[in-house]
Every structure is written in C-alpha cells, then in structure tokens.
Amino acid sequence: MWKLLQIELYKIFKRPRTYIAFGTIASLIMIVQFGLKLDGKEYVDFMLSTVPGFELGGNVLNGYLVCYITLMMLLINVPLLVTIISADMISGEANIGTLRFLLAKPYSRAQLIIAKFLATVIYTFLLLVWLALFALLLNMLLFGVSDMVIFKSSYIVVIKSNDVFWRYLGAFGFAFIAMTTVAAVGFLLSIFAENSIGPIVGTMSIIVFFTVISTLNIPLYSAIKPYLFVTHMNNWKEFFDEKVDLNNSAISGTIQNPQRIINSVLVLLGHTVGLLAVAVFIFKRKDVLS
Amino acid sequence: MNKLLLLFLLLGSSTFADAQDMAPLVNKLKAKLDQVNDYQATGVLKTDIAFIKAPVSRVKVFFKKPNHFRLVKDGGISILPKGGLSVTLNNVIDLGNFVALAAGDATVDGFAVKIVKVLPGDDANDLVLATLYIDEKNLLVRKANITTRENGTYDISLAYGKFSSYGLADKVVFSFNTKNYKLPKGVTLEFDDEAKTTDAEKLKNKKGKVEITYDNYTINKGVDDNIFK
Numbered sequence: 001m002w003k004l005l006q007i008e009l010y011k012i013f014k015r016p017r018t019y020i021a022f023g024t025i026a027s028l029i030m031i032v033q034f035g036l037k038l039d040g041k042e043y044v045d046f047m048l049s050t051v052p053g054f055e056l057g058g059n060v061l062n063g064y065l066v067c068y069i070t071l072m073m074l075l076i077n078v079p080l081l082v083t084i085i086s087a088d089m090i091s092g093e094a095n096i097g098t099l100r101f102l103l104a105k106p107y108s109r110a111q112l113i114i115a116k117f118l119a120t121v122i123y124t125f126l127l128l129v130w131l132a133l134f135a136l137l138l139n140m141l142l143f144g145v146s147d148m149v150i151f152k153s154s155y156i157v158v159i160k161s162n163d164v165f166w167r168y169l170g171a172f173g174f175a176f177i178a179m180t181t182v183a184a185v186g187f188l189l190s191i192f193a194e195n196s197i198g199p200i201v202g203t204m205s206i207i208v209f210f211t212v213i214s215t216l217n218i219p220l221y222s223a224i225k226p227y228l229f230v231t232h233m234n235n236w237k238e239f240f241d242e243k244v245d246l247n248n249s250a251i252s253g254t255i256q257n258p259q260r261i262i263n264s265v266l267v268l269l270g271h272t273v274g275l276l277a278v279a280v281f282i283f284k285r286k287d288v289l290s
Numbered sequence: 291m292n293k294l295l296l297l298f299l300l301l302g303s304s305t306f307a308d309a310q311d312m313a314p315l316v317n318k319l320k321a322k323l324d325q326v327n328d329y330q331a332t333g334v335l336k337t338d339i340a341f342i343k344a345p346v347s348r349v350k351v352f353f354k355k356p357n358h359f360r361l362v363k364d365g366g367i368s369i370l371p372k373g374g375l376s377v378t379l380n381n382v383i384d385l386g387n388f389v390a391l392a393a394g395d396a397t398v399d400g401f402a403v404k405i406v407k408v409l410p411g412d413d414a415n416d417l418v419l420a421t422l423y424i425d426e427k428n429l430l431v432r433k434a435n436i437t438t439r440e441n442g443t444y445d446i447s448l449a450y451g452k453f454s455s456y457g458l459a460d461k462v463v464f465s466f467n468t469k470n471y472k473l474p475k476g477v478t479l480e481f482d483d484e485a486k487t488t489d490a491e492k493l494k495n496k497k498g499k500v501e502i503t504y505d506n507y508t509i510n511k512g513v514d515d516n517i518f519k
Binding site: 053056057059060146147149154155156158159160161163242248250251252 | 365
C-alpha cells in the first residue's frame with residue numbers, strides 16, 4: 001500500500017500541471033500583498049468609513065488581517081486548483097491508456113483507489129501548507145503582527161495578537177478538511193470519464209450550483225442547506241469570532257460558536273467518507289476498457 | 291403692568307447674577323487642574339459597544355497641556371469613539387472665554403454637587419455645551435455631559451481615589467449613543483450569519499460605553515511631544 005502511495009505521489013509531482021496550483025497561489029498572494037502594501041490604507045479607510053464616529057489606533061493592516069483578506073479571496077478559488085489534480089487521478093490514467101496496466105498489478109481495486117485518494121489528500125495538504133506559508137507567515141513578516149480587527153457584516157471583532165495564531169492553525173486545518181471533500185467529489189467523477197476535463201468542469205459546476213443554493217435565503221432551500229457540503233466550506237471564519245461576557249467584552253481564547261465548526265467538520269468528513277466509499281464501490285464493479 | 295415688568299426684570303437679573311457666580315467655582319477648579327502640566331497613566335480599557343467585540347486590554351494614556359491627549363493600547367489596536375476620549379476636563383475648563391451658569395444642585399454617587407452649564411464664548415469652539423456636576427467641597431467634577439459639534443453628545447462619569455488632589459480620576463466612564471453598523475455581505479463574504487445578526491439586534495438599543503480604570507499616574511515628569519504626532 002505504501003509503495004502504491006509512493007508511486008501515485010511520484011506521478012502527481014512529476015506532472016508540470018501540479019505546480020500550476022502552487023505557482024497560482026504564490027502569485028495571487030503576492031499580487032494581494034503588493035496591492036495592500038502600496039494602497040492598503042485606502043482599503044482600511046473604506047472599512048472604517050462604515051463605522052462613522054469611531055477611530056482606530058495601531059497597526060490595523062497587519063499580517064493577520066492581510067492573511068484573513070487573502071484567505072477570503074483565495075479559499076473560493078482553491079477548490080479549482082484541488083480539482084485539477086483530483087479529477088485527473090483515474091480519468092487521466094484512462095485517457096493515456098494506463099488504467100488497465102495499473103489494474104494488472106497485484107493490488108486490489110480498493111487498495112488502488114484508496115492509494116490514489118490518499119495521494120490526492122497529500123497533494124491538497126501540501127497546497128494548503130504552501131498557502132499558509134505565503135498567506136500567513138510571509139504576511140506576518142511583511143506587515144508585522146498586532147491585534148486583528150475583523151469587519152463582519154453586522155459587527156466588528158477585535159482579537160488580541162497573542163490569541164490569533166492558533167485560530168489560523170484551526171482555520172487551515174478546517175480548510176484542509178473542506179478541500180479534501182472537494183477532492184473527493186472530483187475523484188469520484190474521475191471514475192466515470194476518460195479524460196479529466198469532464199470531471200474538472202463537473203466538480204466546479206457542482207460547487208457553483210450548490211454555492212448558489214446555499215447563499216439564497218429562500219425558505220424552500222433552507223431545509224437542504226445544512227446537508228450541502230458547500231454550506232460548510234466557509235465556516236473556517238468561525239475561528240475568528242469570540243464570545244463576549246456580560247459587559248460585552250470579548251473573552252480571549254474562545255470561539256463564538258464551536259458547535260458550528262464541529263457540525264461542519266462532521267458534515268464535510270461524512271461527505272468525504274461517503275464519496276470515497278461510493279468511488280470504491282463503483283470502481284470495483286467498473287468494466288475497465290481503457 | 292409696569293410693576294409686573296419690573297418684577298420680571300428683577301427676577302431675571304437675579305438669576306443672571308447667580309449664573310455669573312459659577313465662574314469663580316469653575317476658575318477654582320481650573321486652578322486645581324492647572325497643577326498638572328502633563329501626565330502618563332496606565333490603566334485598563336473596557337469597551338462596551340453593541341457592534342464591537344473587543345477584549346479588555348491594558349492601555350497607556352498621555353496628556354500634555356494645553357490639550358494634547360493620546361491613548362495607546364499596548365502593542366495592539368484600539369477602536370474608540372472619535373474625539374470623545376480626547377476631550378478632557380482641561381479642554382472644557384481651559385476655555386478662557388466662557389459663560390458658567392448655575393443649573394441647580396444634585397447628588398452624584400452620594401456626593402452633593404452643583405450643576406454648572408458651561409458655554410464657550412467663542413462660537414467657533416467645537417464644544418457647544420458642557421454640563422458639569424461639580425463637587426464643590428472636594429473641588430472635583432463627578433460627572434459631565436458634553437455636547438460637541440463634531441462628535442455629538444456624551445456623558446462622562448468620574449470616580450476618584452489617590453490622585454484626587456490633582457483632579458485626576460481613577461475611573462472614567464464615557465457613555466454615548468451608537469449608530470447601527472452594517473457592512474454589505476458582499477464585502478464580508480458572509481451569507482449565513484442570521485443567528486449572529488439576531489444577537490447583534492438584541493444589543494442594538496444599548497448605549498455605547500468606554501471605561502478606563504487607571505492604576506497609576508506619573509504627573510509632571512514630562513511627556514515627549516512626538517507621542518502626540
């Protein structure tokens with residue numbers, strides 16, 4: 001099994017397209033950093049204009065806030081980068097005609113599928129580590145560290161600087177679970193195709209379709225929203241909200257709604273396991289002709 | 291009819307005379323506060339504003355005559371009502387040209403106080419009206435209601451301790467009305483926070499409050515002008 005995993009990882013990282021995702025993330029983050037470094041005051045002033053009568057003192061546009069802004073923009077696009085690899089895992093082999101040869105090896109189909117999926121998960125993990133390096137650590141170096149101010153739609157949260165880093169660890173961990181679910185969707189679709197374009201487009205269509213449904217505030221769709229994985233994908237932001245005491249002072253080290261995170265993790269893990277199980281089930285019965 | 295008019299005039303002039311009498315009290319208070327040329331203070335800042343979740347944090351406060359004031363949060367970010375905290379009693383009392391009118395007596399925190407309305411003589415002054423609740427016996431302002439052109443109206447409650455001889459409070463509470471805060475969801479990319487909005491709604495009618503509890507003052511030891519830049 002370990003050997004299989006090593007082979008699959010070798011195949012992933014041998015392909016130039018794998019590095020497109022890493023390059024895209026690095027360049028996008030650097031563009032955001034460049035813009036905010038030069039014109040960040042405008043952005044902060046815009047945010048402040050929403051709270052007339054108040055003034056902020058200190059280094060508002062610090063590495064923690066820049067990382068948050070970067071993640072808000074990027075985590076919507078990362079699923080596409082994950083899908084490029086996950087949706088190619090089986091269909092890519094079928095496309096170049098190596099799938100039958102692969103199945104001739106002395107491993108069961110289930111082992112093969114699991115090894116391929118684990119390789120995809122490792123790729124996803126490395127992509128998020130790369131994202132964390134650029135979005136968090138590099139921003140901390142470039143913009144410094146201070147308290148973090150987050151402008152939410154109906155309130156503002158101020159988090160002490162020594163209370164932020166662990167929240168990012170949690171947020172990246174959560175994002176990893178969410179992206180693994182996206183990888184599982186692409187992986188499942190790749191079983192049905194003989195080239196990777198269909199599964200990539202299919203996965204992105206599913207994400208867009210369900211995202212639209214989950215953002216519509218129509219009662220008819222509200223009933224199904226909690227069961228859609230896309231509804232939960234953005235809940236990494238829950239790490240950046242604090243409980244308040246009776247005097248309305250934020251309590252450091254707390255999360256406003258931890259149950260929301262737990263529920264989302266369970267839904268996402270449930271989807272991942274379910275999608276992988278379906279993939280194994282179908283692939284074991286699939287008549288492989290290519 | 292003429293007698294009635296004369297009576298009104300006499301009553302009016304006597305009220306005016308009483309009102310004029312409050313200027314010496316304000317000047318006595320000013321003399322007391324004038325002992326302080328500058329100070330550095332450390333304390334704890336608590337923010338209680340409906341739409342702001344901020345932790346309790348340590349702050350440093352710097353003041354220098356005539357009206358330089360700065361609050362610095364230790365290594366962090368402060369979010370405070372614009373101008374509100376920087377209007378110290380010195381600003382109010384150091385007007386130079388003002389009218390102080392008596393507005394009765396009251397009790398604040400168990401202390402008998404004189405209510406004094408202070409109006410600046412200069413129309414261009416940001417201060418429109420200040421109502422001071424002056425503890426005449428201890429020569430301390432126990433409460434103030436300040437109305438400014440730029441930053442609206444706010445109340446200041448003051449509690450004194452070991453620095454009362456300088457007229458410096460151990461605890462200052464600023465209260466003010468807050469407006470609703472709303473940022474488009476398209477900006478925050480939050481489309482599913484109905485529950486939290488409801489929490490915010492509950493707090494909507496609360497008055498904003500910022501409380502500073504000072505634990506130490508360093509008085510008249512000099513404060514660098516660069517701090518206020």
